Amino acid sequence: MEEVKQYIDYLAMYKLNTFHWHLTDDQGWRIEIKKYPKLTQIGSKRKESMIGVYVDNTFDGKPYGPYFYTQDQIRDVVKYAQDRHITVVPEIEMPGHALAALSAYPELACTKGPFEPATKWGVFDDVFCPKEETFTFLENVLNEVMQLFPSQYIHIGGDECPKTRWKECAHCQELIKKYNLKDEHGLQSYFIQRIEKYVNSKGRKIIGWDEILEGGLAPNAAVMSWTGIKGGVEAAKSGHFAVMTPGAYCYFDHYQGDPATEPNAFGGFTPLDKVYSYQPVPEELNVTQSKYILGVQANLWTEYILDFKQVQYMIFPRMLALSEVAWGTSDAKNYKEFERRVINEFETLDKMSVHYARSIYNINGKVMAADNGIAYELSTSQSPSGVRYTVNGADPSAASPAYTNPIPVQKSMTIKSAYFENRQLKSAISSQDFTVSKTTGKKLRWNSNRMKTILSAEPLHW
Incomplete structure (x- = not known):
């Protein structure tokens, strides 16, 4: 009631x-x-x-x-x-x-x-x-x-x-x-x-x-x-x-x-x-x-x-x-x-002790191409200077590195990020796992001629 x-x-x-x-x-x-x-x-x-x-x-x-x-x-x-x-x-x-x-x-x-x-x-x-x-x-x-x-x-x-x-x-x-x-x-x-x-x-x-x-x-x-x-x-x-x-x-x-x-x-x-x-x-x-x-x-x-x-x-x-x-x-x-x-x-x-959502502060992540593979770009609707991140899977703190440029991803890692104001955590902690392989950041090409050859071969019997 x-x-x-x-x-x-x-x-x-x-x-x-x-x-x-x-x-x-x-x-x-x-x-x-x-x-x-x-x-x-x-x-x-x-x-x-x-x-x-x-x-x-x-x-x-x-x-x-x-x-x-x-x-x-x-x-x-x-x-x-x-x-x-x-x-x-x-x-x-x-x-x-x-x-x-x-x-x-x-x-x-x-x-x-x-x-x-x-x-x-x-x-x-x-x-x-x-x-x-x-x-x-x-x-x-x-x-x-x-x-x-x-x-x-x-x-x-x-x-x-x-x-x-x-x-x-x-x-x-x-x-x-x-x-x-x-x-x-x-x-x-x-x-x-x-x-x-x-x-x-x-x-x-x-x-x-x-x-x-x-x-x-x-x-x-x-x-x-x-x-x-x-x-x-x-x-x-x-x-x-x-x-x-x-x-x-x-x-x-x-x-x-x-x-x-x-x-x-x-x-x-x-x-x-x-x-x-x-x-x-x-x-x-x-x-x-x-x-x-x-x-x-x-x-x-x-x-x-x-x-x-x-x-x-x-x-x-x-x-x-x-x-x-x-x-x-x-x-x-x-x-x-x-x-x-x-x-x-x-x-x-x-x-009023209202438990409200802080999604307004949340960090958005975007994977982008880079010279040596890929990089992870972070953005927020708030001041970029408040974004902190880690690359070792640990939760970021106010003392973590400040985000300035897209983060190079050259090996498998977990990037976590969050938004801080006056050293206080404001956002949820965002997390993104990366598994780097030989194909990471490489362009893929579909060989349609090869596919036609496969499709014209004898049908497979299961």
Whole structure:
């Protein structure tokens, strides 16, 4: 709770006025719903969690949960945010990302299950089945959610909903025929429109990820454009409001520096200057259409984030760039001036004990040709005089040689480098291994005639 409030303090500090709270997913149901207690009794815990790099498919073997917010805690957070002029928009995922809910109430699926909250990240085939008992369940859930959150918009997810189960489900196929829907995408539109009508009947509006455009957008829905800008453009041109949050610029679970020196992240590379360069009003929109762009949002997904210090690391200093983008004061041509102000702001963050990323200081390395082979060129966006390096694999210190010219690489070695100010280490330590052989620094020539001879020879038999 204290960390959630601290996060809201950061939003207030940089004048961001909306906190989008993603409360349900395949891996856990995180909000108390009194009418359906099994959502938190069963859905708020999982038997283990995926760790490390996704492709490694490794797990920690440790039970996780039960973890969820009580309704009293949520009221506390909403009031805390309101006092700081911040609106909290809750998200209840549907029809996909529903495994935690289906684990508690399997009768809401297309198959009988059994189900359990997901232990790995990603997208899963088992989703809510669009039958009457499902809509009754979701309406009852939304009733309690809307009593807790006074926000104009209620986020209903709508993203990454596989149609596998719907294609195999007799009930779903009958609905498609009954309502003359084109296909399963049309069925998703039917699902979202059912929910929208109910939310609208309570005086609220829905917002969803841009997949809610599939099969046709619900009449009054707003779109959160994350797969790019296309969804936001399509929504605005059709007179629907949109929030721009494209993954390439606004996903703060991406790396912001050299992955070798950063904590494990989802992937991607979204450094500070890239966030600062984003313009949330697409050029394709005219003046009238541009008015439908509600704003810009950054997303911090926490699959790979283990504690609040890492939360701080991922949002700072990128939140500073987002603030200027949101307020329309960013100017990519003057990025260096913005960078100077960011560095000045580090003093404030230090006083607040914020564990921010120092990628802004990091060293970039480049291999280049040299007279006797190759050389390693170092650069930084800061003063070159602050760069120190070693060639023996030891971590550099303020007393290490100062970088002045590209470093000759004439034998196998490990070059490490870092940036220092006033003898204090500011950057991560960059490391590059070199293995020198007879071919190092030599030009290679491809003999196409020889290759033709090989290809025309008798085929090999394995």
